[in-house]
Amino acid sequence: MLSVAYSAATLGADGYEVTVECSARRGLPSFEIVGLPDAAIRESEKRIFTGSEESGYPIPSAEISVNLAPADKKKEGTAVELAVLVAVYACCGFIGANTEDMSFIGEISFSGEVRPVRGALGMTLAAIQSGRTEIFVPAGNLREASVACREGVNVYGVDCIRSLVEHLEGKTLLSPAGGNPYDRLAEYVSSDDFSQVKGQYRAKRAMVTAAAGGHNILLIGPPGSGKSMLAKRLPTILPRMSYEEALDATKIWSCAGMLDEDIPFVLTRPFRSPHHSLSTAALVGGGKVPMPGEISLAHNGVLFLDEFPEFKKDALEALRQPIEDKQVTITRAAGRVTYPSSFMMVCAMNPCRCGYYGSRTGKCTCKPADIRAYLAKVSGPMLDRIDIQVEMPELNFAELSDERPAESSASVRERVEAARELSRERFRAAGFSDWSSRSNALMQTEELRLFCSLDEECRRVMEGVFERTNLSARAYDRILRVARTLADLEAAESGQREIDGMIGGPLKKRHVTEAAQMRALDRKYW
Ligand SMILES: Nc1ncnc2c1ncn2[C@@H]1O[C@H](COP(=O)(O)OP(=O)(O)OP(=O)(O)O)[C@@H](O)[C@H]1O
Ligand SMILES: [Mg+2]
Numbered sequence: 001m002l003s004v005a006y007s008a009a010t011l012g013a014d015g016y017e018v019t020v021e022c023s024a025r026r027g028l029p030s031f032e033i034v035g036l037p038d039a040a041i042r043e044s045e046k047r048i049f050t051g052s053e054e055s056g057y058p059i060p061s062a063e064i065s066v067n068l069a070p071a072d073k074k075k076e077g078t079a080v081e082l083a084v085l086v087a088v089y090a091c092c093g094f095i096g097a098n099t100e101d102m103s104f105i106g107e108i109s110f111s112g113e114v115r116p117v118r119g120a121l122g123m124t125l126a127a128i129q130s131g132r133t134e135i136f137v138p139a140g141n142l143r144e145a146s147v148a149c150r151e152g153v154n155v156y157g158v159d160c161i162r163s164l165v166e167h168l169e170g171k172t173l174l175s176p177a178g179g180n181p182y183d184r185l186a187e188y189v190s191s192d193d194f195s196q197v198k199g200q201y202r203a204k205r206a207m208v209t210a211a212a213g214g215h216n217i218l219l220i221g222p223p224g225s226g227k228s229m230l231a232k233r234l235p236t237i238l239p240r241m242s243y244e245e246a247l248d249a250t251k252i253w254s255c256a257g258m259l260d261e262d263i264p265f266v267l268t269r270p271f272r273s274p275h276h277s278l279s280t281a282a283l284v285g286g287g288k289v290p291m292p293g294e295i296s297l298a299h300n301g302v303l304f305l306d307e308f309p310e311f312k313k314d315a316l317e318a319l320r321q322p323i324e325d326k327q328v329t330i331t332r333a334a335g336r337v338t339y340p341s342s343f344m345m346v347c348a349m350n351p352c353r354c355g356y357y358g359s360r361t362g363k364c365t366c367k368p369a370d371i372r373a374y375l376a377k378v379s380g381p382m383l384d385r386i387d388i389q390v391e392m393p394e395l396n397f398a399e400l401s402d403e404r405p406a407e408s409s410a411s412v413r414e415r416v417e418a419a420r421e422l423s424r425e426r427f428r429a430a431g432f433s434d435w436s437s438r439s440n441a442l443m444q445t446e447e448l449r450l451f452c453s454l455d456e457e458c459r460r461v462m463e464g465v466f467e468r469t470n471l472s473a474r475a476y477d478r479i480l481r482v483a484r485t486l487a488d489l490e491a492a493e494s495g496q497r498e499i500d501g502m503i504g505g506p507l508k509k510r511h512v513t514e515a516a517q518m519r520a521l522d523r524k525y526w
């Protein structure tokens with residue numbers, strides 16, 4: 001007899017379908033699986049065997065062999081075990097149901113339970129994509145997997161082998177998840193709000209600009225000036241996540257086994273704040289079975305690097321490529337996996353070891369050479385990847401005691417979304433096929449030429465900056481990008497979509513001047 005059942009495995013954040021073929025012949029009792037890597041096979045065989053026995057549905061004595069396809073992909077997980085068992089049962093005539101439309105995802109325990117697996121969401125999506133309409137996942141993964149629910153697809157949670165067999169036999173039916181819970185949960189609001197940050201007008205303006213253009217930003221200031229507080233509120237002013245963005249982020253968190261049990265979805269833009277002592281592997285991803293790192297957990301959200309100069313040199317080095325590529329490839333003996341890593345980077349630092357260099361309190365006790373050495377830990381190439389820098393001085397009493405309400409996150413977010421919309425439209429009108437995922441921060445030479453041409457007045461401003469500061473070519477481009485975003489914000493606020501034939505309007509002197517100021521710290525500190 002021959003039988004087939006479908007399952008799934010993960011490669012990076014995404015799942016793919018696995019086909020399980022089983023054949024059974026009369027002969028010496030044996031059980032063999034091919035197509036799984038090394039040690040995992042023996043453990044899986046043992047679990048399937050013992051688990052089925054404990055459930056009261058033991059595998060009959062026969063010469064059984066199981067093949068997992070595709071053979072060329074390493075199947076790291078144990079999520080195929082449930083499908084293996086179903087194929088074996090079908091092959092031996094235990095279950096008569098047609099399983100063509102079904103996919104079985106789950107690990108089996110010695111006692112016959114079906115245990116949760118990592119990456120369940122990505123696998124469920126892959127199964128649906130392959131045309132399966134009845135998806136069986138471990139009960140512990142049901143809430144997570146049900147975000148993939150759509151018309152015509154049922155997702156079931158299975159807690160043990162017995163209940164699956166009884167369902168397939170039509171004896172006791174499992175009930176499918178009740179639709180996609182995403183819409184209900186998307187209402188979630190954070191208690192952090194932009195309005196809670198007092199004073200710091202320049203820093204807030206810089207943060208709004210960063211959010212509107214997707215620019216990386218560096219905050220410099222003494223202890224207690226609100227750097228962490230402001231950074232933490234960035235997700236509240238970024239555009240709301242779309243369903244697709246939430247799904248992509250959730251897939252990654254699912255692979256890392258990091259989803260919350262009660263709300264197993266990444267509903268708001270992630271905010272990751274890894275400690276500077278973190279290993280490079282934990283930051284960018286790695287491990288024996290390659291796991292997503294902090295930069296992938298921050299996908300579609302914010303990566304906050306507090307105490308920036310304290311991060312290890314090789315960790316920062318490893319960040320550089322993913323920042324440009326928006327994804328990270330981890331190479332291991334077992335193969336390569338790629339995880340998405342499209343995040344906004346916010347870095348915060350004190351200007352010296354004691355924290356008070358340049359502060360108006362004059363408390364700094366550091367020697368000039370020590371200050372230089374401290375700042376030098378932030379390398380040129382790293383600074384090059386940060387479009388905006390801003391100082392956050394200590395608040396004075398008037399600012400701290402100011403009770404007037406500041407602009408709320410909801411209101412800032414509206415402006416940010418409107419500005420982003422303008423920039424996307426501009427990319428689309430210019431014929432960029434990936435316009436929907438574009439932001440001003442990603443503009444390269446070609447786009448800068450198209451969208452950031454300077455009139456005579458702007459040119460004079462740039463010339464002045466150039467002469468005063470010995471501007472590098474890269475710094476020049478950064479100023480243009482930020483100026484573009486400032487113009488977009490202005491156009492969005494005034495409700496003017498197109499000015500002088502340019503969506504978002506042409507760059508003006510005021511945009512270029514302000515953008516240059518958001519880059520002025522290079523000169524002061526480095
Ligand atoms: N601008 C501000 N508005 C309101 N509260 C503030 C502001 N700045 C600081 N605070 C208060 O001070 C606390 C400490 O601020 P925060 O942790 O953001 O400082 P920091 O700049 O990150 O300092 P450090 O350099 O020590 O990390 C905040 O939790 C908040 O209560
Ligand atoms: Mg802090």
Ligand SMILES: [Zn+2]
Binds near residue numbers: 352356364366
């Ligand atoms: Zn100091």
